[in-house]
Amino acid sequence: MADDLDKVSASLQKYLDEGMEGAQAAVQIMINSVTNFTAETIMGLEQELGNTAELIKSTTIGSSMEIRACLETFISAAGRSGFGGQPDVGLAKKCIVSAGEAVRDSIVESHQLIAKYAHNLIQDGSQILTTSCSSAVEAILASSVAKDIKVYVALGYPTRKSYEIVRNLQKLGIRSTVLPDSAVGSLVEQIDVVLVGAEAVMENGAVVNATGTFLLALAAKAVGKPLYVAVERYKFIRLYPLNQKDLRVLAPDSSELEPIEDIEPELKQSIDFFNPHVDLTPPEYIQMLLTDEGLLPPSAVSDSLIQKIYRNYVRC
Amino acid sequence: MSEAPTDLSTKSERSSGKRGKGGGGGGSGQSRHQGKATGRARVQFDDPSRVARAAKAQITSRSIQQSDVPFLQHLPQYEGNTSISRGSGFGTGQVHPAIQALGVKYAQGVITGGHSRCLAFVNAMEEVFGDFVMTDMNNAQQIHRESSKLLNRCVQFVVECRPLSVSMGNFVRYLKEQIAHLPLVLSLPEARKLILEAIDLFREKRLLLPVNEIADIGSKLIGRGEKIVVYAYSEVVLNLLKQARTMGTDFLVIVIDSRPLYEGRRMAKALDEAGINTDYGLLNGASYLIHSATKVILGAHSIMADGSVTSRIGTASVALLAKSLHVPILVACEAVKFSDRVQLDSIAFNELGDPLQLLPSACERSADASLSELRDKLPSNLRMINMLYDVTPAAYIQAAICEVGVIPTTSALVIYHEMSDYTTSY
Numbered sequence: 001m002a003d004d005l006d007k008v009s010a011s012l013q014k015y016l017d018e019g020m021e022g023a024q025a026a027v028q029i030m031i032n033s034v035t036n037f038t039a040e041t042i043m044g045l046e047q048e049l050g051n052t053a054e055l056i057k058s059t060t061i062g063s064s065m066e067i068r069a070c071l072e073t074f075i076s077a078a079g080r081s082g083f084g085g086q087p088d089v090g091l092a093k094k095c096i097v098s099a100g101e102a103v104r105d106s107i108v109e110s111h112q113l114i115a116k117y118a119h120n121l122i123q124d125g126s127q128i129l130t131t132s133c134s135s136a137v138e139a140i141l142a143s144s145v146a147k148d149i150k151v152y153v154a155l156g157y158p159t160r161k162s163y164e165i166v167r168n169l170q171k172l173g174i175r176s177t178v179l180p181d182s183a184v185g186s187l188v189e190q191i192d193v194v195l196v197g198a199e200a201v202m203e204n205g206a207v208v209n210a211t212g213t214f215l216l217a218l219a220a221k222a223v224g225k226p227l228y229v230a231v232e233r234y235k236f237i238r239l240y241p242l243n244q245k246d247l248r249v250l251a252p253d254s255s256e257l258e259p260i261e262d263i264e265p266e267l268k269q270s271i272d273f274f275n276p277h278v279d280l281t282p283p284e285y286i287q288m289l290l291t292d293e294g295l296l297p298p299s300a301v302s303d304s305l306i307q308k309i310y311r312n313y314v315r316c
Numbered sequence: 317m318s319e320a321p322t323d324l325s326t327k328s329e330r331s332s333g334k335r336g337k338g339g340g341g342g343g344s345g346q347s348r349h350q351g352k353a354t355g356r357a358r359v360q361f362d363d364p365s366r367v368a369r370a371a372k373a374q375i376t377s378r379s380i381q382q383s384d385v386p387f388l389q390h391l392p393q394y395e396g397n398t399s400i401s402r403g404s405g406f407g408t409g410q411v412h413p414a415i416q417a418l419g420v421k422y423a424q425g426v427i428t429g430g431h432s433r434c435l436a437f438v439n440a441m442e443e444v445f446g447d448f449v450m451t452d453m454n455n456a457q458q459i460h461r462e463s464s465k466l467l468n469r470c471v472q473f474v475v476e477c478r479p480l481s482v483s484m485g486n487f488v489r490y491l492k493e494q495i496a497h498l499p500l501v502l503s504l505p506e507a508r509k510l511i512l513e514a515i516d517l518f519r520e521k522r523l524l525l526p527v528n529e530i531a532d533i534g535s536k537l538i539g540r541g542e543k544i545v546v547y548a549y550s551e552v553v554l555n556l557l558k559q560a561r562t563m564g565t566d567f568l569v570i571v572i573d574s575r576p577l578y579e580g581r582r583m584a585k586a587l588d589e590a591g592i593n594t595d596y597g598l599l600n601g602a603s604y605l606i607h608s609a610t611k612v613i614l615g616a617h618s619i620m621a622d623g624s625v626t627s628r629i630g631t632a633s634v635a636l637l638a639k640s641l642h643v644p645i646l647v648a649c650e651a652v653k654f655s656d657r658v659q660l661d662s663i664a665f666n667e668l669g670d671p672l673q674l675l676p677s678a679c680e681r682s683a684d685a686s687l688s689e690l691r692d693k694l695p696s697n698l699r700m701i702n703m704l705y706d707v708t709p710a711a712y713i714q715a716a717i718c719e720v721g722v723i724p725t726t727s728a729l730v731i732y733h734e735m736s737d738y739t740t741s742y
Contacts, residue, residue, distance in 0.1 A: 299727070302726070
């Protein structure tokens with residue numbers, strides 16, 4: 001078991017080094033493992049599918065909400081491919097592989113589609129506030145280069161991941177303004193839209209994203225600015241946290257973060273830090289989700305999940 | 317889907333003051349559609365022509381009158397103590413005794429609560445169709461016609477005792493659908509068997525199984541040391557809490573209750589018997605009781621198409637308080653209670669209880685005194701309003717727990733449509 005885990009972990013890392021995104025890599029591993037399965041019954045195939053997904057989830061990279069959501073999407077797509085009704089294992093494998101490849105391709109194409117659908121929401125001369133680094137947001141901004149937009153990036157202390165998007169935008173010729181999170185309140189009245197990415201979208205349309213996102217949402221709501229969330233469809237996940245505390249239970253990995261503080265070690269020893277990795281933005285703060293399936297209101301997330309996952313289950 | 321806008325239009329006609337004939341034009345399309353759907357249109361009691369038509373179709377001699385409260389005149393006010401079975405007889409072609417007994421229990425409030433009412437109705441209909449006989453020729457066409465006539469008659473009788481709940485309406489619609497899709501060639505025993513199977517399937521999959529599923533799903537949402545607020549009585553919520561207790565979770569339940577039904581007493585008693593720590597208080601102290609709560613779990617009469625919840629009157633106040641205190645609100649509700657209607661307020665559609673229940677001496681009043689007699693003794697300018705349900709807007713509710721899982725209430729419509737597609741499943 002530990003052996004398998006190491007293997008999965010290593011191949012995940014390999015794909016990431018090759019420049020794949022985490023979700024893409026996870027799906028690729030799933031596809032690979034389906035082709036290599038030795039199961040002789042379709043039932044066995046289904047079991048192995050579940051086992052591999054569990055293995056990926058138990059790696060450090062695979063434990064993120066994003067990859068969990070992606071695996072859920074893969075398994076539901078496999079379920080809908082009708083592999084259970086195939087006459088033999090070979091054909092069943094083919095079904096799953098082609099469904100999996102469709103998921104993988106949709107991940108690859110998603111950013112282009114999001115940028116296409118979101119195009120009209122970004123107006124000429126818009127001032128856009130974002131935080132953390134999201135490749136979907138980046139794709140939208142990249143497609144709006146000609147619109148003379150102004151980008152503000154909240155730093156997302158303490159991860160400083162935000163510099164990544166600043167770096168990428170700079171390559172595209174977009175100059176951005178970086179501000180500490182504490183300056184959001186002072187800036188928010190002058191911006192036009194808040195545009196953020198998401199690690200995952202919960203069933204009620206709540207968004208899980210890097211800490212600081214909720215703060216942006218609160219500020220935007222207070223001054224009546226719209227908050228758009230650019231997110232790929234595969235990040236929808238069937239979890240239902242009711243508040244921030246629930247989220248920390250559902251995603252235990254999200255509560256641990258090394259504090260970065262330049263203070264005397266004695267003082268560091270004697271104080272506690274509260275440094276959550278992600279926070280939850282409830283649906284009422286979100287104007288619209290910009291997905292590769294189109295622009296969705298937060299309430300459409302559960303409709304979409306129910307129709308995809310429960311199609312065969314709920315009938316009386 | 318077409319029902320939702322019609323409901324709204326009826327509402328706006330009413331509020332814009334166009335009553336009677338003006339409202340009738342928009343309403344007749346609605347009545348035809350709903351008549352098909354639930355077996356009987358909801359009569360707007362401020363429309364004399366439609367009241368007269370409804371009176372003609374009436375089976376019982378029960379007098380259903382107009383409320384004397386001006387803004388509720390479109391709702392029927394059921395007379396308290398008249399004999400329901402009088403005039404409906406026991407001869408051939410009359411209403412089945414199981415339905416008669418059930419009707420009396422509904423009217424007297426012996427059976428209450430969405431779940432129990434629907435279950436009792438399903439059981440009674442099973443008896444009715446178990447005894448389904450036809451004296452003349454038994455060709456399939458006649459079987460279709462006779463069985464839907466039988467169903468309509470039973471529904472008509474039950475409605476005269478008390479308006480159908482949403483879940484009962486969904487059951488009637490399901491059964492009609494099943495009867496309409498019976499094979500074109502069949503004998504009476506075959507038809508009977510198929511109908512009984514359909515009824516049994518509905519009872520198992522839509523009524524009994526969901527309660528356990530909801531208990532399974534919901535009990536996992538209750539953590540150690542939580543303080544759960546519940547309002548009045550709900551079978552589904554009670555089951556959920558009991559299940560959580562069985563799993564060994566230690567938690568406190570705060571039961572909020574209100575006049576005039578005091579259903580919370582029944583809840584508190586049942587919780588106490590299940591070994592759950594229970595606090596009890598009345599709605600007027602709710603702001604204090606909810607203050608320390610970690611969750612509110614409510615039962616429901618129905619979840620509407622827009623995600624709003626109709627439930628026992630007082631629920632909306634509890635939800636409003638909880639929302640203002642940032643306590644998450646969950647609604648435990650089987651999918652059979654989902655509706656494709658929209659209701660914007662508690663007035664457009666509601667049920668009126670006996671207004672005299674609001675009097676402190678109501679419980680002591682003599683059993684044989686009729687409503688009108690008692691009303692005569694009241695001051696002439698005193699009007700009493702005893703509505704049974706209210707509407708809680710979707711924005712107050714964090715999630716609904718149904719047998720499909722934990723969903724936002726706005727998704728109820730999707731599940732409703734998925735589940736009402738009966739034709740493919742049978």
